[in-house]
Amino acid sequence: MSVQCHSGEEYNKENYNEFGRQDESYYVVQAGHDAKTFIGFRDDADVDQFIREIKIADKEYKPVDYMKYISYEESKPGLQVMIPAGTVHSSGRNQVVLEIGSLTIGSYTYKLYDYLRPDLDGKPRPIHTYHGERTVARDRKTTWVRENIVQKPRTVRSGEGWAEVIVGESPLLYFTLRRLEFDRQIGDNTNGKFHVLTLVDGERIRIRSKEHPERYFDAEFMDMVVVPATIGEYVVENLGVEPIRVHKTMLKDGFENE
Incomplete structure (x- = not known):
């Protein structure tokens, strides 16, 4: 480039x-x-x-x-x-x-x-x-x-076999860059803001609504998926055998003022 x-x-x-x-x-x-x-x-x-x-x-x-x-x-x-x-x-x-x-x-x-x-x-x-x-x-x-603007990842939440880390966040940007790391599955919530998910390590995942599990999307390596703000709580499941890493982008709190 x-x-x-x-x-x-x-x-x-x-x-x-x-x-x-x-x-x-x-x-x-x-x-x-x-x-x-x-x-x-x-x-x-x-x-x-x-x-x-x-x-x-x-x-x-x-x-x-x-x-x-x-x-x-x-x-x-x-x-x-x-x-x-x-x-x-x-x-x-x-x-x-x-x-x-x-x-x-x-x-x-x-x-x-x-x-x-x-x-x-x-x-x-x-x-x-x-x-x-x-x-x-x-x-x-x-x-x-x-x-x-090149930061060390920091964990914002975690549990047994899963974690969410911030890989990049700055006052100069109105979006935040995260990574979801898990073995079997991880839960999340849009809280009224859309999320952009990309499978960056692993084989295959399923992104499904918690309230309406029939609404789901199966993503493979480097697929980019937009999770609508209206989904609310959702789950990302590992459909393969290797540990999963999903890159996540979302708008920061207060982004309307930036």
């Missing part, structure tokens, strides 16, 4: 007279040799120099040593990276990531550097340094990233 960033709400209002912003997140499902997730600038990065170099690359097609500037996390299954608007980022090679975004309608992606790759016609791919320079968050560097 290209090194890129997205503009925030204020920038979209001022420049496009549009509402909305694009916050994203990556959850690493599978990772191969030397896989990396790029997020933020390095603590020692000269961001102004990086901007100068990508502008030259865009005009003169000279390669940029982006590793001098862009920070990264070693990708391992279970790594959650939050990407608030303005954060420079890229998903590296040799991995499969689950991408969750907030608003992809009325949002903008600014490619800062695309490794001089040509398009299908052999021409250089378009780069957006004008808007990128004006929207990228220069102060989001390695130390800040690891204190704010």
